[in-house]
Amino acid sequence: MRFFRDRSPITFTGIGFQTMAYSGNPGVKIRLTKKGINHLKTVGVKLLNEQIAGLKGHQTSFPLHQPAFEGFVQLNDFRVLQFHPAQVSVVNFLPPHEVVFGLENMDIWVASNFFATGGPIQVSGSADGSLIGMTVALTAQFASTIDGQMTVQVPNCSTIIGKSHFNINPQGPMGPLVKTLEGLINDGIRRKIPGLFCKKLKKLIEDNSPRLFARLTRTSFEEHFKSYNLTDNTVVKRFINDFVHGLYIDNRNIAHPSVTYDYFETQMRGEIRYAENDNPTPFYPRLAVHLHRSALPDMDPDSIEQLTPLAKTFIGPQLNDALKKGIPFPLTGSITFVDPALKQHEGFIELSTDFIINENALRAKIKQTFAGLEL
Template identity: 20%
Template structure:
């Protein structure tokens, strides 16, 4: 896999109308160096496929006359690319330079002179001081995936030397300069097309980029570009939309991303900044899908807990419940009534949720009798981490506040239920939420890409993932 596998992460699909990105991706010089190493292996493999056509002709040799010659069965036996560099051209793109390269060939020779004398043997050819310079362009194809191509390419062969084995090889010393030139020209014509082929061969791999990544049955996240990549002398940075949508229905949330800037860090190959907008768009999507709700029954409460979801337990706090609904089990419905709000501050990610809690008594015929409805304001702290190629999390309760919204059993003091609902949140709601958060959501990825040496920081209004990358396959 080549450098373009990296560049796909910063040149995804055509620019959209949004102003600020929800996600930023920065490829550093360290990442480019890794891409260069991968790229050299790809180009070296391609250059080994050079086909040198047979060469034949007639040459006038003093004292002998016309000599008919042919060079056949020429095969590449070695390609060396000892020196290469990958340079970022600010405001332009990427330039790949290869210098001091060499190609070794082996083939057969044959001559005929003085009309009747024939001779043959083998030869070895060394092509040295080979230089290749090419610029790369990244666009998008009709499916919205990145496509890479060469903008321009120049290849020169500085020198070639040929050594003949067997027969009257001395003859070739008389006209080897002519043969050297013919072979150099034959090689030079093929190098740039083969480099272009090596780059084009990457396009099927680039189609693996998750431009739209499915999260689960409810949501997907879009990683489309909102601005052209910014190329500096040390990095390539691009802004991606980074927005969650309901599957099959792309509705914009009632808020927009705010601008943020990645810090000038270069220790890792790749940096991914995910803004609070991205997290809040997820909250908007799941709330709109109606999945931020949970029915709680007594079998979800730990067996050892003295607090049970029945009218006897709640009757101890609200006597009229035990009087009107004696001996019945209960059910709670916790449901968000507004979009949860996620905020990022240095080393702290917080979620504020506004919910209702509706308590029901379960009648013998399974019908539900409403008892009361509470307003629940809860604040949780989130620990975020990278798991594989996904961003995951876990939350813990900071505080909660209960107020009475509606009562069907008369007036009562809500604060007497604080401990009950603290327990319900801690042992039922939050563990259930953490199961879902542990599944995570996909980061922008490409093919067999793995993140290594990954660190995550929560900063003002965004989180920063710094990572090295490995490609396999």
């Protein structure tokens, strides 16, 4: 699915370097705008609807409390018969560190087998019913950890149901007695089913979001550039291979992400390092500075001209071209950059890009979450 082309959904600003001139400031900031997060929401809701419509095989239990009857009801083979997706879905940034997500006016028809027990009484049967006008709202909270990773918690998740009703069809001689408890069973089901959605969404967000952010904390260049022919010049190609050997960006989070009403923005170290060197290497590039031929053995004047200034032959256009070819930086398999635009500023580089979400990869994650969690 193609998203907006005004280059505003996701913006990578300061790729490494403007703020690294000042110790303790972030060197990389990744900004997700309203249009970007709405694209994520649109794809996510579509895949979530697929999973809700196909729910089956779940089970749960709840107690029944009545003056003359104390027992439990167990629902087995809980399944969705029909599902009307939310009429409205919303996502909003909530400063300073939260994102709010909501689904409004969902209708769902379900069925289940049940087994009720209380003292000597044991009754089985079936149940079916509906939840009409259900609304789910949750808040996701983002924070950085001491080791530079990102945690995502869902402190609040609530459901509101417009109306609901369930019919129970008990079997056996004690069926009429259990039928008199239909109101209590309705209340139990009404409380339990909404909890299903909150538990599923909470687990989906808390388990998978940190994994995505973890992929951004270290960007290795060597493997990514091996399979891309950035230039046909042998000498320049050798220089690039030597240059990126062991090269990576340390993108650990140095502060909690910044959330405004307009965007979500990470605060990352953005420090260029080589794997064999653990020393900090703050880097403030002067992109217009020319390279001196004495620093590059075996270079002839023609080759040197292709390397000076460095920004014109590698950092700028070559990186931009590589991104257009789909160079697999840390988000490979999750999103695809579309028509990235790279701008060079004094001391930093800004990348703005449209993107496409890999629905199949996200669908697999959502399916795995829904399959592995019981009420």
